[in-house]
Amino acid sequence: xxxxxxxxxxxxxxxxxxxxxxxxxxxxxxxxxxxxxxxxxxxxxxxxxxxxxxxxxxxxxxxxxxxxxxxxxxxxxxxxxxxxxxxxxxxxxxxxxxxxxxxxxxxxxxxxxxxxxx
Amino acid sequence: xxxxxxxxxxxxxxxxxxxxxxxxxxxxxxxxxxxxxxxxxxxxxxxxxxxxxxxxxxxxxxxxxxxxxxxxxxxxxxxxxxxxxxxxxxxxxxxxxxxxxxxxxxxxxxxxxxxxxx
DNA sequence: TCGCTACTTAACGATATAGCAAATTTCTTT
DNA sequence: AAAGAAATTTGCTATATCGTTAAGTAGCGA
Numbered sequence: 017x018x019x020x021x022x023x024x025x026x027x028x029x030x031x032x033x034x035x036x037x038x039x040x041x042x043x044x045x046x047x048x049x050x051x052x053x054x055x056x057x058x059x060x061x062x063x064x065x066x067x068x069x070x071x072x073x074x075x076x077x078x079x080x081x082x083x084x085x086x087x088x089x090x091x092x093x094x095x096x097x098x099x100x101x102x103x104x105x106x107x108x109x110x111x112x113x114x115x116x117x118x119x120x121x122x123x124x125x126x127x128x129x130x131x132x133x134x
Numbered sequence: 135x136x137x138x139x140x141x142x143x144x145x146x147x148x149x150x151x152x153x154x155x156x157x158x159x160x161x162x163x164x165x166x167x168x169x170x171x172x173x174x175x176x177x178x179x180x181x182x183x184x185x186x187x188x189x190x191x192x193x194x195x196x197x198x199x200x201x202x203x204x205x206x207x208x209x210x211x212x213x214x215x216x217x218x219x220x221x222x223x224x225x226x227x228x229x230x231x232x233x234x235x236x237x238x239x240x241x242x243x244x245x246x247x248x249x250x251x252x
Numbered sequence: 253t254c255g256c257t258a259c260t261t262a263a264c265g266a267t268a269t270a271g272c273a274a275a276t277t278t279c280t281t282t
Numbered sequence: 283a284a285a286g287a288a289a290t291t292t293g294c295t296a297t298a299t300c301g302t303t304a305a306g307t308a309g310c311g312a
Contacts, residue, residue, distance in 0.1 A: 029172050029234075034165035037233045041168075045160035046300080047152035054147050064258065076301055078260055088240065097258055097309055107232050114225050115155045116147075122206065164270080182288065194271055196290055215279055215288055 043087035044111065048072065049080050052101075056090060057109055060102040063092075161205035162229065166190065167198050170219075174208060175227055178220040181210075 029037070043049060048070065055061060055069055067077050081101060084090045091104035103109070147155070161167060166188065173179060173187055185195050199219060202208045209222035221227070 028176075029168070031165065033234070033237070034168045034172075036237055037230065038163050038165045038168055040233050040237070041159050041229075042163035045156050045163045047149065047156045048300085050147070050152045050156055050159075054152075058146075062258085067259095073302070074259065075261085075303080079300085082260085094309090099259070105236065107236050111159075111229060111232065112155065114229065115158050116151070118223065118225050119151070119154055119158070166270080180288090185288095191272070192289065193273080193291085197270085200290085212279090217289070 040087055043083050043089060044108075046080070048076070049084055050112065052077070052080060052084065053089065053103065053108055053112065056101055056103050060100055062095075062098040062100050064098060066101065158205055161201050161207060162226075164198070166194070167202055168230065170195070170198060170202065171207065171221065171226055171230065174219055174221050178218055180213075180216040180218050182216060184219065 044053075051070060052066055055066060061069070063074070063077060063081065066081070067074050070077060081090065081092065085092055085104075089103065089105045089108050090101050093100050093102075162171075169188060170184055173184060179187070181192070181195060181199065184199075185192050188195060199208065199210065203210055203222075207221065207223045207226050208219050211218050211220075
């Protein structure tokens with residue numbers, strides 16, 4: 017079925033909008049950052065805990081968290097010596113869940129990788 | 135409000151799943167590709183039409199369309215000498231609309247860039 | 253103040269990719 | 283078969299970014 021052809025004119029996205037949307041998706045385009053978000057969706061954690069959970073280096077995690085914060089996806093709150101991170105954008109979970117379920121649909125045979133249950 | 139702490143165990147995403155989800159988001163992380171999707175959401179078009187609409191080169195558009203097709207977001211159908219493209223994944227529009235409306239919320243002052251109307 | 257912990261920043265090498273130009277393939281038409 | 287149009291592929295350069303190591307900053311505690 018082809019798309020609608022002459023219904024709504026529907027103005028196009030501006031170059032600025034395209035850049036901003038792209039930069040948001042780019043923040044979600046790295047496995048390590050998705051892993052950090054996945055961890056934070058279960059419970060708020062300090063940066064040190066994320067370093068330990070992932071097994072990556074402090075420097076690496078720090079940079080990835082900066083990217084996520086600049087994209088508005090997480091918030092960081094200093095608590096004495098440590099810094100606690102939490103999901104700041106409610107759509108993060110929705111976006112990932114949409115991608116996940118879509119991928120599940122596409123590869124029924126390999127569904128277990130996406131936590132589809134038995 | 136902190137996250138739930140000890141409700142559901144909620145198994146984590148596997149490395150394979152993280153890679154696949156990341157690659158999907160990466161397909162959406164370039165302004166030119168978002169522009170192509172935006173154009174295709176209005177009406178199915180040939181590659182030549184997309185080249186003309188964007189003002190970019192055939193080679194460049196061809197490569198971007200390949201990325202989108204490999205990510206399962208568009209489908210291409212050869213029709214004689216030309217190739218017609220159409221959105222293949224229904225979540226594309228939803229994902230972009232979610233990002234858009236979220237960005238609109240965040241920057242009320244610059245909302246016109248996102249087609250928020252007056 | 254000194255040292256320690258938690259985190260960030262800088263500098264680096266390796267890899268990926270956007271865009272261009274040129275060569276190549278594929279298909280239609282004459 | 284030859285010419286030409288539509289797309290893809292191939293090199294190429296420039297730029298971005300992942301991860302590492304090392305150096306720097308900030309906030310406790312003794």
